[in-house]
Amino acid sequence: MGYTPELNELIKIVEKTRPERIRQIKAGHSFPKLSLEERAEVLEKFHPDYKKTGRCPILAGPNKGDGKFYPEEFVELLHSGSRLKDIEQFEKLIQKPDYETDVLVIGAGGAGCSAALTAMVNGQNVIITTKLRMGDANTVMAEGGIQGATQEVDSPYYHYLDTIGGGHFTNDPKLVKALVNDAPLVIEWLESLGMMFDKEKDGRLKVLKGGGVCRRRMHSSADMTGSEIMRVLRDEIKNNPDKILPIEFAPAVELILDQDGKCMGAILYHLETKVYSVVYAKAVVIATGGFGRLHIQGFPTTNHYGATADGIILAYRAGVRHRFMYSTQYHPTGAAFPEQNIGLLITEKVRTLGAEPVNRNGEEFVFPLEPRDVESACIIRECIERNNGIATPTGRLGVWLDSPMIEILRGEGTVKKALEAKYIQFKRYGIDISKQPMLIYPTLHYQNGGIEIDEWGDTTVPGLFAAGEVAGGIHGENRLMGNSLLDINVFGRRAGKKASEYITAGITLGTPKLDHVKKFQNELKEAGIETDELSPMILPDYSNPKVRERQLTAKRFGTLQ
Amino acid sequence: MSAELKQSGDKPNLPPDTKMIEVFIMGKRYKVPATLTIQKAIEWAGFQFLRGCGCRGGICGACPTIYRTKDDYKLKIGLACQTVVEDGMYLVQLPFVPAQKSEYHIEDERPTIAAIEKHYPETFRCVQCNTCTKACPMDIEVMQYIAEIIKGDYKKAAELSSSCIMCGMCAARCPAELQQFNVAMFVRRMYGRHVLPKAEHLQKRVKEINENKYIPFLDELGEISHDELVERYKSREWQPEPYEDPNWQPKETKYL
Numbered sequence: 001m002g003y004t005p006e007l008n009e010l011i012k013i014v015e016k017t018r019p020e021r022i023r024q025i026k027a028g029h030s031f032p033k034l035s036l037e038e039r040a041e042v043l044e045k046f047h048p049d050y051k052k053t054g055r056c057p058i059l060a061g062p063n064k065g066d067g068k069f070y071p072e073e074f075v076e077l078l079h080s081g082s083r084l085k086d087i088e089q090f091e092k093l094i095q096k097p098d099y100e101t102d103v104l105v106i107g108a109g110g111a112g113c114s115a116a117l118t119a120m121v122n123g124q125n126v127i128i129t130t131k132l133r134m135g136d137a138n139t140v141m142a143e144g145g146i147q148g149a150t151q152e153v154d155s156p157y158y159h160y161l162d163t164i165g166g167g168h169f170t171n172d173p174k175l176v177k178a179l180v181n182d183a184p185l186v187i188e189w190l191e192s193l194g195m196m197f198d199k200e201k202d203g204r205l206k207v208l209k210g211g212g213v214c215r216r217r218m219h220s221s222a223d224m225t226g227s228e229i230m231r232v233l234r235d236e237i238k239n240n241p242d243k244i245l246p247i248e249f250a251p252a253v254e255l256i257l258d259q260d261g262k263c264m265g266a267i268l269y270h271l272e273t274k275v276y277s278v279v280y281a282k283a284v285v286i287a288t289g290g291f292g293r294l295h296i297q298g299f300p301t302t303n304h305y306g307a308t309a310d311g312i313i314l315a316y317r318a319g320v321r322h323r324f325m326y327s328t329q330y331h332p333t334g335a336a337f338p339e340q341n342i343g344l345l346i347t348e349k350v351r352t353l354g355a356e357p358v359n360r361n362g363e364e365f366v367f368p369l370e371p372r373d374v375e376s377a378c379i380i381r382e383c384i385e386r387n388n389g390i391a392t393p394t395g396r397l398g399v400w401l402d403s404p405m406i407e408i409l410r411g412e413g414t415v416k417k418a419l420e421a422k423y424i425q426f427k428r429y430g431i432d433i434s435k436q437p438m439l440i441y442p443t444l445h446y447q448n449g450g451i452e453i454d455e456w457g458d459t460t461v462p463g464l465f466a467a468g469e470v471a472g473g474i475h476g477e478n479r480l481m482g483n484s485l486l487d488i489n490v491f492g493r494r495a496g497k498k499a500s501e502y503i504t505a506g507i508t509l510g511t512p513k514l515d516h517v518k519k520f521q522n523e524l525k526e527a528g529i530e531t532d533e534l535s536p537m538i539l540p541d542y543s544n545p546k547v548r549e550r551q552l553t554a555k556r557f558g559t560l561q
Numbered sequence: 562m563s564a565e566l567k568q569s570g571d572k573p574n575l576p577p578d579t580k581m582i583e584v585f586i587m588g589k590r591y592k593v594p595a596t597l598t599i600q601k602a603i604e605w606a607g608f609q610f611l612r613g614c615g616c617r618g619g620i621c622g623a624c625p626t627i628y629r630t631k632d633d634y635k636l637k638i639g640l641a642c643q644t645v646v647e648d649g650m651y652l653v654q655l656p657f658v659p660a661q662k663s664e665y666h667i668e669d670e671r672p673t674i675a676a677i678e679k680h681y682p683e684t685f686r687c688v689q690c691n692t693c694t695k696a697c698p699m700d701i702e703v704m705q706y707i708a709e710i711i712k713g714d715y716k717k718a719a720e721l722s723s724s725c726i727m728c729g730m731c732a733a734r735c736p737a738e739l740q741q742f743n744v745a746m747f748v749r750r751m752y753g754r755h756v757l758p759k760a761e762h763l764q765k766r767v768k769e770i771n772e773n774k775y776i777p778f779l780d781e782l783g784e785i786s787h788d789e790l791v792e793r794y795k796s797r798e799w800q801p802e803p804y805e806d807p808n809w810q811p812k813e814t815k816y817l
Binding site: 028030036132133135136140141149150151152153154155156157158160161162164165169173174177180181182184185187188191192193194195196197199201202203204205209214215216221222224227228231232235236238239240241249271272293295298299300301302304305339340342343344345393394395396420421424425428539540541542543544547548551 | 746778783799
């Protein structure tokens with residue numbers, strides 16, 4: 001347990017340079033930030049998104065021929081067949097609903113739950129369905145905080161500039177506008193729901209600065225901000241069982257459209273009983289999250305078990321474009337040691353509190369709070385090109401994140417208090433992060449792109465909305481810290497509200513159809529794609545390959561063979 | 562130069578000399594690498610999780626596991642994603658714990674002892690055996706926060722229980738049949754809503770937003786040229802880090 005003797009020797013080098021680095025910080029000197037030109041250069045050379053291998057174009061559906069190269073793990077899912085192989089059987093099945101409701105929310109993370117609650121407040125009955133438990137989502141794992149310009153020295157204007165600059169000016173301006181303008185409203189909403197924000201004695205919200213932002217606007221609940229948001233939203237949903245019906249362990253596997261192309265529900269697949277059931281809804285909100293579990297470029301991930309891009313696949317077959325899906329966020333600080341924690345998130349808050357990334361020689365090599373893609377690229381450069389990384393006993397590489405600096409800069413006990421969950425997580429393996437640095441390396445963190453939406457979460461299919469990580473354009477090609485917990489709430493609430501308005505304006509559902517699925521299957525065939533693979537993936541497969549070879553009749557989860 | 566990197570997604574990197582050990586998954590024997598967590602060991606054996614696996618990072622509460630180790634009568638509890646296997650370990654996952662959740666309207670409730678009596682009356686049956694604390698995989702002083710709840714100290718109870726992941730192991734082991742993780746959830750929300758003072762500056766900002774104060778500024782940013790936008794981004798005034806000058810004021814104030 002703890003670090004190996006070899007690693008302990010290397011830590012001594014970090015300890016040796018620490019006092020001088022602390023002195024520099026206290027004197028107001030930081031490692032220089034990169035210029036926009038320098039940023040572009042390091043990204044081009046070292047960011048995994050710029051790698052030529054492991055990418056391919058999409059050959060069917062609305063993004064066909066868009067000239068972009070996407071991660072092949074993602075394209076494989078788009079090019080896979082529907083789970084409804086015998087489609088006539090399902091066309092019969094969908095003629096009669098098992099459930100009828102106003103709004104169907106697919107996905108029960110932060111975006112799904114905030115959409116469901118908002119639709120409820122707007123007078124709608126809601127079904128919320130998820131493939132795991134309610135709250136099993138990346139939201140629960142978000143640690144550092146939620147952005148919002150709540151302080152007097154800040155305003156949504158600066159939040160907009162930070163966000164769009166962090167996204168290399170590729171973000172959709174109308175989505176950024178919605179994001180930053182609603183931010184204080186979301187924080188107030190969460191406060192009113194009883195969320196335990198970190199506050200001063202007089203109730204003033206404590207704020208920290210995230211990477212790439214010019215003002216302090218990161219609101220937190222220790223280092224469990226996402227967990228706290230999720231606990232509160234889930235509890236509120238459970239407080240309203242007569243309005244919101246949760247259905248767990250039942251992913252949606254296809255959408256149902258009517259003869260006019262309006263979305264009117266979905267087919268659910270109950271994983272435990274292998275039963276398919278049919279939900280009719282006047283509006284559908286997709287909030288299924290991102291694709292971390294596809295392990296783009298072979299990277300480990302911070303994402304939860306179910307992050308397999310299901311919702312994008314469903315919407316794509318219904319004719320909805322996606323954008324920025326070629327762009328993936330690698331969080332600069334994933335755990336590289338111990339092996340048991342590999343890829344797990346070490347919150348940016350560690351750096352906002354003062355910890356610096358340092359190399360094998362105990363030297364700083366990057367401004368600690370560059371935008372995430374730049375910070376990641378600099379860490380990769382330090383390891384791969386400059387060969388200043390530290391090798392782990394299992395053949396991985398990393399650099400140090402000097403967390404003991406926090407204790408010196410902010411007083412003893414700060415680590416344990418402000419980084420409660422992280423402290424426990426490392427203590428389990430005999431590492432005291434208040435006294436010993438952590439070994440880190442970039443890890444797959446966030447799907448920057450997603451379903452194309454407008455500022456209300458509306459898509460090009462009537463009655464179909466999307467919110468949260470599954471949607472794209474808000475963050476452009478790079479997301480800033482704390483904008484994701486914000487995004488799920490802003491666009492969850494907007495989608496919930498807009499879906500309610502869409503219903504209130506008067507909706508008549510037509511005849512349920514699966515023509516869009518058939519059409520897409522034909523497009524695949526025309527593109528010459530023949531495959532036995534099915535999607536959505538639903539859950540990843542981590543079994544031992546040698547065992548897998550002998551699981552001769554098993555494929556992806558729940559596949560009947 | 563050019564160090565090589567082994568990237569294997571979430572599959573464990575296992576050096577060739579990795580020791581293999583025996584574990585008993587629900588009584589059945591499997592050989593697994595000694596360095597794996599319970600979660601990855603179960604997957605290594607050939608299982609694909611449906612229940613009992615969530616965030617894989619120790620924060621969602623989906624994978625509590627009850628186990629005994631060789632030659633030890635003690636029943637232990639750990640998160641499968643955070644606990645390393647041991648030779649001779651007997652284990653079973655308990656991914657769901659039946660519990661009542663009281664339904665309430667947060668605005669109508671008050672942070673009192675009476676509210677606890679109304680929603681979770683069994684809380685007062687605590688026999689102070691401390692089994693809950695020993696069961697907690699997050700090392701929370703569960704019995705202590707229950708004591709604070711019984712005294713009506715919402716603040717202490719909320720703070721003591723703040724890292725709860727709601728796995729339910731406390732309630733599963735409690736001989737007095739309390740539902741600690743649910744009453745704690747109630748207490749934390751009540752504390753956040755009714756005890757912690759409201760953020761007044763936030764109310765002010767919300768009012769400004771509702772009056773559309775910032776819309777013209779944001780529209781302006783949407784309308785200016787790309788070059789101008791980049792220029793404004795580059796010339797943002799940088800609030801100094803918090804080690805110094807809490808009274809910092811920006812020079813540019815027209816967009817505040």
